[in-house]
Amino acid sequence: MGALVIGAQAISVAVLGAGAIGRYHAQTIAQRVPGARLAVVADPLAEVASSAGAELACAFTSDVDAVLADRGVDAVVIATPGHTHADLIARAASAGKPAFCEKPLSWDLATADAALAAVQRAGTLLQIGFQRRFDPAFVRAHELASSGALGQVQLLRSITRDPKLTNPERVPPWAIFRETLIHDFDVLCWMAGCEPVEVFAYADALIAPAHRATGLRDTATVQVRFESGALAVADASFQAVYGYDVRAEVFGSKGMVAAEPKAGSGAVVYTPDGERRDRVFWYLDLFGGAYTAELVAFVDAVRHRHPSPVPGHEARRALAIAMAAIESVDAHRPVTIARARSLEVSA
Amino acid sequence: MGALVIGAQAISVAVLGAGAIGRYHAQTIAQRVPGARLAVVADPLAEVASSAGAELACAFTSDVDAVLADRGVDAVVIATPGHTHADLIARAASAGKPAFCEKPLSWDLATADAALAAVQRAGTLLQIGFQRRFDPAFVRAHELASSGALGQVQLLRSITRDPKLTNPERVPPWAIFRETLIHDFDVLCWMAGCEPVEVFAYADALIAPAHRATGLRDTATVQVRFESGALAVADASFQAVYGYDVRAEVFGSKGMVAAEPKAGSGAVVYTPDGERRDRVFWYLDLFGGAYTAELVAFVDAVRHRHPSPVPGHEARRALAIAMAAIESVDAHRPVTIARARSLEVSA
Amino acid sequence: MGALVIGAQAISVAVLGAGAIGRYHAQTIAQRVPGARLAVVADPLAEVASSAGAELACAFTSDVDAVLADRGVDAVVIATPGHTHADLIARAASAGKPAFCEKPLSWDLATADAALAAVQRAGTLLQIGFQRRFDPAFVRAHELASSGALGQVQLLRSITRDPKLTNPERVPPWAIFRETLIHDFDVLCWMAGCEPVEVFAYADALIAPAHRATGLRDTATVQVRFESGALAVADASFQAVYGYDVRAEVFGSKGMVAAEPKAGSGAVVYTPDGERRDRVFWYLDLFGGAYTAELVAFVDAVRHRHPSPVPGHEARRALAIAMAAIESVDAHRPVTIARARSLEVSA
């Protein structure tokens, strides 16, 4: 139990982007993060900003530039669509503000590298929202993998299956790799403890085949080979009718660990149909605690000038795997993963 | 996601008792309960009060009377030792303040009934801290039991095993029933949905037999018969070396539900020794979420004038089972459970 | 992998009683027990004997006396109704034949003691059919309890819930204790590793209340206190709509073990309704392997003149608990368990 933090010490945090995850981050900052207070919620769409302000009973604006320029704002949380992240990261850095940014870093490596360069120049803190790194099961698995308790890591697995594909026509291009499996790519690298080397991927539209022609890929499998020789598999689906399915396995020469976020009530129901445990269909039921923990860590890092818990160059690595996976599907061959040049040590 | 609550609407809550659970409740009120703010922490021992104030960076006092008299205090959380609960409940009621009181209601039925009478006279809200009722697994089990989904409830089980008996000489008399199994008695009644009728109990000092002569009972088994005919078993131990073990089962004519709080990381570790899940040894790892949920419910009930989520007469019922269990052990026979006279409908 | 046993060494086994379990034991002897061959199936009801003979393609008879007198029969398996066991055990002993007898030993202690005296006089082997002792989960639990790995045993639990009460009017008197919980009483004593001292029991007709008047008891809970101080709870139901539920727990000063027979396919099915495992409704799906293992052990003991794996005086102990439980329900008080006088060391 840490000490309560009195108001004077609290940092003032602005949330950019007032969609579902932006509002949840705003609420977390306001209610669940010691040492932080919610300054304002900003969204370029005025009506979105005002509805968020009403819902959260907080200040709101549609003027993002003003927020970035505001000296009273100590840090920002970026929760806008993925393709806008790189630009906002760069602008926050230029404004000297530490930033927590939702995944992915970007949808392409060029803008990602530009954003990371801006962060490096400004010397600001950047944390990417890979919340699995804050889930207790994943934390424990990583602890075992990185401490050597599992010996040499040889095989890995990570999966992400979302519960429902509602609007296939609105899914951004290659979202299966850049928005969904990006989590798995980050987890695999984090667990492997070394750089990814090569990818081979399949992707198809099996759930909504009518949208295949316009580019939808809703189902994918991937293999990743790492520098150490470790081999990984991953798969993703946009529609697991039984609810969220997020898991990882790390297999080493001394043992194996399997991680799965704890979800559901913990009650087991026995009826003539068998023995049943509930699953969850809402992402906050799966990762609510991890979303809080990552913002607590961000505010802590800002306040105590700690290094970023999830630095930009690690998110860049996950993006590089995603880009190689896209190329692998397109070219129908294994693809070497592009390494960043001088950015490995950036913030 | 509910709306944020702005400061003006928040109620001001004082915490009485600054031991471990008092401090945790104070921290919860301060940081995790929308609509509440922590007014002050009070403890009759001045040094305990001041250390809590320092730790929590909040106001503190050793003058409990002054707190109860303070018009700026909207509600109190009572977290003092069990034998002081009844008196403080009565005083809070006389002062017109809604009270959340840790279990047990009291250590005897006479003072319990006096406290409940005071609450009834004052018409104030009283909620007892049976936090299992706010754990998702127990909530789900109760939902199934009370909705009829399990059919007629026929068999029940509840157990409480604490991880470590550290100071056997300091254990209060009959704590195994009045402080520990009191949780199980409440859970059993809540799940059975009817009144308990009779108890038979065994209790012994198997963990620290040297302390048997001075009254320690560290291990117990109990049977409870309910009005509906349902039969229940319970057991408790003060020292489960594998960590907390808290579980319940409700068996009915249409099915069964087993409830166990979710704890541990969720990681499963595979080594040459087998397949292993962590257990927890710290009560906040087991019930941290439930401790928050019960105070959120309390503050909600106070603010919106809802009835008590865990009313005093239900806690009185659990205490009546505990007292009958003590008599059963002493008299070595089944004992009928004392019914309160006119209090069944009190707050 | 043991050596194959050639025909000449095989012992010839007769099965007495051709009901469901008798036929299954006969089939086990014929097909799954190395070193044994099925001599004949006997049932006093001629048509039952002949239908079993047809079904099993084996010799059959209704003349049990002739089977007991037959010099070609090396051993008998008694699978008749429970109240006939004691008499057949005594007759088999007088005929010098080793006997495997289904549980219970008897329905009363007097005939049980007479049967055990006959066995003692004859010096023949007697094994009682407590098959849980041969289930791998129970074997492992016992191994941990008896080796000291669990430390001092302090709490125990055993339950038996059968899937369906089909003909409440045909249930023998006090079957809940003498036919069902008798398994649990044996398991508890076996795990506790010492003698039971006292019992308190509740029993009621909750499933078929219309039959309460004629003596049916379909639901029961029991506490047993052991010489070591260990305390046990047990419960039973004649109708668990979710299928068989047989479990045990042994809690000691160094750890706990929970045992449950492995049943169901091992597949886990995930649908919008949750995560589901199958349960089993047929006793051979639960204990098929244990039924084979106990007969393999019996034939081994006969052939190699080993002591009985489940001796008569241990079954007598379980029966004594059952009789005390009946008295406890009738007299509504805890009842001391009757100890056998000189029989503790009998076969």
Added chain:
Amino acid sequence: MGALVIGAQAISVAVLGAGAIGRYHAQTIAQRVPGARLAVVADPLAEVASSAGAELACAFTSDVDAVLADRGVDAVVIATPGHTHADLIARAASAGKPAFCEKPLSWDLATADAALAAVQRAGTLLQIGFQRRFDPAFVRAHELASSGALGQVQLLRSITRDPKLTNPERVPPWAIFRETLIHDFDVLCWMAGCEPVEVFAYADALIAPAHRATGLRDTATVQVRFESGALAVADASFQAVYGYDVRAEVFGSKGMVAAEPKAGSGAVVYTPDGERRDRVFWYLDLFGGAYTAELVAFVDAVRHRHPSPVPGHEARRALAIAMAAIESVDAHRPVTIARARSLEVSA
């Protein structure tokens, strides 16, 4: 419970190959398969044959030709090394004898096709020893997949991890695909219910890197694309220090099923180290029941002239995936799976 089979109807089975699995199959035929009797165990190595004969107390020979020519032998079980299977299958077929042959069908497609052609010409029965198809968890998963209960199958996973790599120098070339993952390839095709189209594989020597130069591959990951569009991942390791790890998952548009053979005692042990389940390190502890079930099915098929439960052309398909996986590793690209020409409908 089927009828006992009397001696006259039993078929006479010879076992070819007297290594560990051959002896176990011989023992199964002798003791656990109704309707079969063990005729003889044959091994070209005279001392191996005689030691097996001694151990099993049965007839033995080193003259395999004589066994195949023996009119008294009704069927053969082939349990010799993998590269000899195709030849023995062809010779058994030419001799008119039904054959059960251990996996794999062969180590190359040419000899496999020749063997299948011989079987087709002779019209004899051929069953391949993919015992997972007889494990209850896999049976249940297949039932759900093939019945349509899972909807359209979209993702699959199968893994095989053996407990210990003892003699890396003796591992046959490409055993990871042809001897180990061959099980997974069969399971994936069986579950997918359609033909495999393409493979991409990685394989490395991570456990015994010193043997990489001489061709050892001890760790592998594979992706398989199926005609239906379904995507599969598989992985294998020769050394899982925590014991056997064999699992499969089938994910479809209506649900998912996870299959894992039931193994271990079923006891759960709780100590200060956590909550522990045993794993198994001996293949008979994992698949003993399935090894019996597949031979029971074989003998049934022979006696009742049923079609083969695991026909040769399905084993050919698994081999084709293995061969494509080898080529994929060598050529470092995805490889199309070779289809057999006219053999799809062969026995």
